[in-house]
Amino acid sequence: MTEDFFCDALPGTGGRESLGAQAVVLRGFALPRAAELLADIGRIEQISPFRHMLTPGGLPMSVALTNCGLLGWTSDRHGYRYTRIDPQTGQPWPAMPEAFLQLARAAAQETGFDAFEPDACLVNRYLPGSRLSLHQDRDELDFSAPIVSVSLGVPAVFLFGGLRRSDKATRIPLLHGDVVVWGGVDRLRYHGVLPLKEQQHPLLGRQRVNFTFRKAA
Ligand code: SIN
Ligand code: FE2
Numbered sequence: 001m002t003e004d005f006f007c008d009a010l011p012g013t014g015g016r017e018s019l020g021a022q023a024v025v026l027r028g029f030a031l032p033r034a035a036e037l038l039a040d041i042g043r044i045e046q047i048s049p050f051r052h053m054l055t056p057g058g059l060p061m062s063v064a065l066t067n068c069g070l071l072g073w074t075s076d077r078h079g080y081r082y083t084r085i086d087p088q089t090g091q092p093w094p095a096m097p098e099a100f101l102q103l104a105r106a107a108a109q110e111t112g113f114d115a116f117e118p119d120a121c122l123v124n125r126y127l128p129g130s131r132l133s134l135h136q137d138r139d140e141l142d143f144s145a146p147i148v149s150v151s152l153g154v155p156a157v158f159l160f161g162g163l164r165r166s167d168k169a170t171r172i173p174l175l176h177g178d179v180v181v182w183g184g185v186d187r188l189r190y191h192g193v194l195p196l197k198e199q200q201h202p203l204l205g206r207q208r209v210n211f212t213f214r215k216a217a
Contacts (some may be wrong), residue, residue: 018171022028022146022184024111030150031177034203037152039101039124040097041209044068044084048086050125056080061192062130069096071120071216072140080139082120082216096121103146103179104213111181113146118213126156126196126208134161134169134192137214146183146213152176153204154196161190178200 017025030037035123053075067073071082072093086093100121108116114203120140124132137147151174160182167190174180182189196208 008147009088019180020182020186020189023113023182023186023189025174026179026181027106027170027175028177028184029107029110029171029179030103030152033099034152034177036099037103037150037211038203038209039097039149040099041211042196044094044123047091048089051088051122055156062162063132066093066123066126067121068094068100068123069119069121072130072165073120073122073214073216082139084161087115100211100213103150104131107148107150107179107181108146108183111146111183112185113181116148116213116215118148118215120214120216122212124210124211124212124215126154126193128198128206129195130193130197130208132193134159134165134190136188136190137212138188140214140216142215142217143187146181146187148181148213150178150211150213151172151178151208152205152210153201153208154162154199156196156208156210157194159190159192163188165190176203 015027048066050066052060052064056079072119104118158172158174159169161167
């Protein structure tokens with residue numbers, strides 16, 4: 001009993017941790033595909049480089065981002081929205097690689113969300129000090145599809161709160177290969193990432209890369 005409990009609770013052991021009725025951490029779920037995912041990110045950034053977008057308040061985000069898929073999430077002084085064209089290159093966002101799609105579908109399926117067809121994948125790059133303040137993912141048209149979030153590289157502390165900004169947030173360490181899925185009654189939970197610590201990862205150096213799959217349209 002005790003042994004099983006620890007097995008489930010320890011990061012990187014393939015366990016599953018519940019964060020809510022329809023929110024789950026799948027430990028190490030992306031590990032078998034990590035090398036392929038990283039090679040794909042290399043191709044994506046050749047087409048649409050990582051950049052620091054401005055918040056509607058006019059400040060550059062500490063996280064650098066790019067996108068793949070039909071729709072890409074963007075931010076500027078006018079607000080947040082999804083676009084088909086990368087505003088920096090004037091070209092469509094790079095296509096979503098097959099490995100990304102398969103992983104997102106498999107993670108959704110695993111957590112009870114059948115037939116997840118993401119049309120958007122936001123790729124965030126964190127360096128030491130980069131953070132993401134508490135927010136809801138609510139720029140999508142249809143909240144019936146879940147969010148699938150994949151972490152690679154240096155560990156980070158993920159904050160998972162409630163439906164109100166003031167609700168207490170749980171702190172969850174996310175390691176290389178971990179996947180978080182939230183949807184249904186948990187779809188609009190506030191979440192964020194604490195400032196990244198200075199650490200080294202064998203594949204990614206000082207970086208953490210997170211990709212978030214959404215059905216935006
Ligand atoms: C996000 O909410 O867009 C990203 C979360 C993360 O980096 O883990
Ligand atoms: Fe988010």
